[in-house]
Amino acid sequence: xxxxxxxxxxxxxxxxxxxxxxxxxxxxxxxxxxxxxxxxxxxxxxxxxxxxxxxxxxxxxxxxxxxxxxxxxxxx
Amino acid sequence: xxxxxxxxxxxxxxxxxxxxxxxxxxxxxxxxxxxxxxxxxxxxxxxxxxxxxxxxxxxxxxxxxxxxxxxxxxxxxxxxxxxxxxxxxxxxxxxxxxxxxxxxxxxxxxxxxxxxxxxxxxxxxxxxxxxxxxxxxxxxxxxxxxxxxxxxxxxxxxxxxxxxxxxxxxxxxxxxxxxxxxxxxxxxxxxxxxxxxxxxxxxxxxxxxxxxxxxxxxxxxxxxxxxxxxxxxxxxxxxxxxxxxxxxxxxxxxxxxxxxxxxxxxxxxxxxxxxxxxxxxxxxxxxxxxxxxxxxxxxxxxxxxxxxxxxxxxxxxxxxxxxxxxxxxxxxxxxxxxxxxxxxxxxxxxxxxxxxxxxxxxxxx
Amino acid sequence: xxxxxxxxxxxxxxxxxxxxxxxxxxxxxxxxxxxxxxxxxxxxxxxxxxxxxxxxxxxxxxxxxxxxxxxxxxxxxxxxxxxxxxxxxxxxxxxxxxxxxxxxxxxxxxxxxxxxxxxxxxxxxxxxxxxxxxxxxxxxxxxxxxxxxxxxxxxxxxxxxxxxxxxxxxxxxxxxxxxxxxxxxxxxxxxxxxxxxxxxxxxxxxxxxxxxxxxxxxxxxxxxxxxxxxxxxxxxxxxxxxxxxxxxxxxxxxxxxxxxx
Numbered sequence: 127x128x129x130x131x132x133x134x135x136x137x138x139x140x141x142x143x144x145x146x147x148x149x150x151x152x153x154x155x156x157x158x159x160x161x162x163x164x165x166x167x168x169x170x171x172x173x174x175x176x177x178x179x180x181x182x183x184x185x186x187x188x189x190x191x192x193x194x195x196x197x198x199x200x201x202x
Numbered sequence: 203x204x205x206x207x208x209x210x211x212x213x214x215x216x217x218x219x220x221x222x223x224x225x226x227x228x229x230x231x232x233x234x235x236x237x238x239x240x241x242x243x244x245x246x247x248x249x250x251x252x253x254x255x256x257x258x259x260x261x262x263x264x265x266x267x268x269x270x271x272x273x274x275x276x277x278x279x280x281x282x283x284x285x286x287x288x289x290x291x292x293x294x295x296x297x298x299x300x301x302x303x304x305x306x307x308x309x310x311x312x313x314x315x316x317x318x319x320x321x322x323x324x325x326x327x328x329x330x331x332x333x334x335x336x337x338x339x340x341x342x343x344x345x346x347x348x349x350x351x352x353x354x355x356x357x358x359x360x361x362x363x364x365x366x367x368x369x370x371x372x373x374x375x376x377x378x379x380x381x382x383x384x385x386x387x388x389x390x391x392x393x394x395x396x397x398x399x400x401x402x403x404x405x406x407x408x409x410x411x412x413x414x415x416x417x418x419x420x421x422x423x424x425x426x427x428x429x430x431x432x433x434x435x436x437x438x439x440x441x442x443x444x445x446x447x448x449x450x451x452x453x454x455x456x457x458x459x460x461x462x463x464x465x466x467x468x469x470x471x472x473x474x475x476x477x478x479x480x481x482x483x484x485x486x487x488x489x490x491x492x493x494x495x496x497x498x499x500x501x502x503x504x505x506x507x508x509x510x511x512x513x514x515x516x517x518x519x520x521x522x523x524x525x526x527x528x529x530x531x532x533x534x535x536x537x538x539x540x541x542x543x544x545x546x547x548x549x550x551x552x553x554x555x556x557x558x559x560x561x562x563x564x565x566x567x
Numbered sequence: 568x569x570x571x572x573x574x575x576x577x578x579x580x581x582x583x584x585x586x587x588x589x590x591x592x593x594x595x596x597x598x599x600x601x602x603x604x605x606x607x608x609x610x611x612x613x614x615x616x617x618x619x620x621x622x623x624x625x626x627x628x629x630x631x632x633x634x635x636x637x638x639x640x641x642x643x644x645x646x647x648x649x650x651x652x653x654x655x656x657x658x659x660x661x662x663x664x665x666x667x668x669x670x671x672x673x674x675x676x677x678x679x680x681x682x683x684x685x686x687x688x689x690x691x692x693x694x695x696x697x698x699x700x701x702x703x704x705x706x707x708x709x710x711x712x713x714x715x716x717x718x719x720x721x722x723x724x725x726x727x728x729x730x731x732x733x734x735x736x737x738x739x740x741x742x743x744x745x746x747x748x749x750x751x752x753x754x755x756x757x758x759x760x761x762x763x764x765x766x767x768x769x770x771x772x773x774x775x776x777x778x779x780x781x782x783x784x785x786x787x788x789x790x791x792x793x794x795x796x797x798x799x800x801x802x803x804x805x806x807x808x809x810x811x812x813x814x815x816x817x818x819x820x821x822x823x824x825x826x827x828x
Contacts, residue, residue: 271650
């Protein structure tokens, strides 16, 4: 059976910490930084549970600030 | 050339001249006494010949905003209306001025305020020359007194608007809009190609063809320092226009004892009065401002040097008189004669008024 | 598999559209405008329209749309975008002109321009972001505000007897013969985003092919105006807005050729 590996990169300075990607992710990959903030004061999103990513791009689709890039490898 | 001499209304002349100038678009809305502009254009169907777009909009508000869109795209576009309609357009005119866009607006004035009357008037002088809409701006304002000038000022208005990137207005009145006269129409010019528009107006919003950087036309600037700079640039343009574009007609001013200042169609009635007076030995001169903005202050100051009084004749309660007073700054008495409500003074009334004000102020004594 | 081995150009499946500028948008966190901007940029790019797309920006939160999407733009007076679009499209019939407006701009002050552009069948795209509020001016009632919704000008909730009923603009314009495509979409879930993008693509294609007016309403959130978190806003929208503004195509038909210039 094919195995899917995904990964996301998040431009943390663009992120406004709106949390929509966190909610949209079906695999609970993302979270907002609990303490750290970016230059504009937002608790930015980061892949807390990166290994679980399936590269479905749900997070990127709903991101209003277009900070997320998605990568995907299907291993057969 | 003979073929080009026609008999027509001033409003019709505007329409013909627009097509012959090579205007790209007209957007208008019916209102008396200027509806013939739109009617004539629709009848001439210029979209079949020159490719000019003609559209009856849903309101004057829509018309002026179509003009705003068309002007922002670099095209030579215009609208026409009459006083209440031009009031509705003021917001859009302010946007045109703020975005430094060339456009032509024709106001065939009728009597106000309010719905007022459909009869002729010159009571939009303040609105046209002092801004009209919100913000610090001016329009180039041309005042035709003949059907010939109605035709000629279409081209002049567009040329000045494009030269300075600012909207221009033809401030006509119901008389010159409705009356029929001989007119020599200008020769047909081709409309500019899209390529020529791109060259002439590199700022225009017409698609990033060839991968050029994007153009944005906006009047918005939230940075106060930048907005002040924008305003300073507008003011520099206005000073330049004041320096270069003052136009007026002077008649019988060399030996005049009295001066009449009048614009538009009433200036012709005044000229008749002046010629009658000369038969009686009363020497009156005439200054007819052609550009109401920029106003011919200097010409009036010069002409007033040796006169005993200035009569400002307008079909309103006294508006241009304020500029005439500014021109002579109390060195000469300035009075006003005008009728309102759509009534046009006759030459005798003009002469009687001048006599009463300056020659024989107290006939009883 | 290691993260470094996955993050390689050849494995990229999603990135920001090229036509979306690098400027950080001024919108509040979670604002639907950002998502729709992204979709408009993607659609223009995918249809190869970057040289011919001309946007008309409104007054309201999207007033600065011209700072974000890399095509030519004119910023219109409040509500007048369809009038500008009409002129630009008629003067440049080969260009693809779209307006991007909010519900206050379009449905209140711009209702006349909207209805008449639609009834003339102008070959343009009208995009309305309907969040039922005036965002930029501070959260006042718009024509699309739901009954009972609290806003700055309906502090006790919108009352039909005082403020009238919420206006379903898409249904109104769908009745006009000039519209060829009227749809209501949202961007609150990945699936909704995909559908909204397909709708926008159809609308831009219609404009390119001169089929008449396409009207795309996006039911959207205004977290700041609604005073909720972005996630809560999405949920509130799904629970309350969709009942009055149900999603889906309202009209999809090509008008006979020649009815629009």
